[in-house]
Amino acid sequence: MDQSNAEKLYGRCVECKQINTGENWCQTCNSRRLQQNFNNWTSGNNDVDKFIQNIQLSARNKYQLLEWIPYDRFSKVKYVAKGEFGKIYKAIWNHHGLISHWDVCKSQWKKIASYVKIIDDNSLNHFVEFYGVSQDPKTKDYILVMQYARSLQYWIGMREGIYGKPYEFNWHLKLKDGINILSSLANGLERIHEEGLIHRNLHMGNLELKIAKNSIYGVLPYLAPEILREKPYTKESNIYNFGIIMYEVISNIPPYYHEVKHNEHLSLKICEELRPRFNIKVPQLILHLIKRYLDANPLSRLNVRELSKILHDWLNELKKHTKNKTELTKIKLIKQIEESEKINNSSSATNNLSLTNITCSKAFKQ
Known part of the structure; x- marks a missing residue:
């Protein structure tokens, strides 16, 4: 972001008069204040201290800030689940709480209590x-303290009810929450790609707080065909990963749940254009978008900016319609949702809308 746009967006620091680097955040002044406080806390480990200190000095906004948080600052600590690399808890971070900004009038940090998720492992999400x-x-054990994914937890709770029970459709509620989750994930993936990075292990197991016993058989269902052919990971392969995640969020069913065993036979079938099947009626706009993500040709897939914009626009339109609920706010997507909802509620038959009709160039069948 250039200086003129930054000044319009963030203004200038009331103390040093420099352009703020974030909302209510001056890196120059705040890094000095944080550095002056280094002697007032310690993790007990010099390497951990230096890691946190370096991040604090380089933080350009409150979202880039990390703190050392004494364990006694947490209340209502509750076990959530056991992940692949550690246990997951949720808690209230109180007493001081999360740094929001520097209160110039009171000459102190403005802090807010926060609902957090704490994970005792060393992996990053x-x-x-x-x-x-x-x-x-x-x-x-050292603990990573992160934002509590409330909307994702809500979706997981809905999803867990499908195994062994009839599916209950509430598309306005479910789809809005699903698109909200997907929009957040797309924003995160966009930030990763903007940094020139690639996520090499993007699947629901890295996103959920809890995984149903029958929900996943490893990460094979999420791998792009080119990765199964031992090609290098690319940004385009991340888009394919996202397409499978979107399928699972929309359908509430793990990919290839009713297909072949998750082994080399599935790998071969994916390379031969097999894609997950919906057992519900899905709006054509959503179905078409997922097909774009899962195209066998990596160059035909949407890029992450296009992906993020589409989901963001959909989410705004759904929110607008939920608020007004008039015919004037019914865009094409909402009309398709209502049509799908009627079909799904009126029929117990499986629609089996397949994604296998995605066209695939022969060049990508090597």
């Missing part, structure tokens, strides 16, 4: 905001 690092006083 690019789709939720990280707040800081803590340590379990009993086990001495």
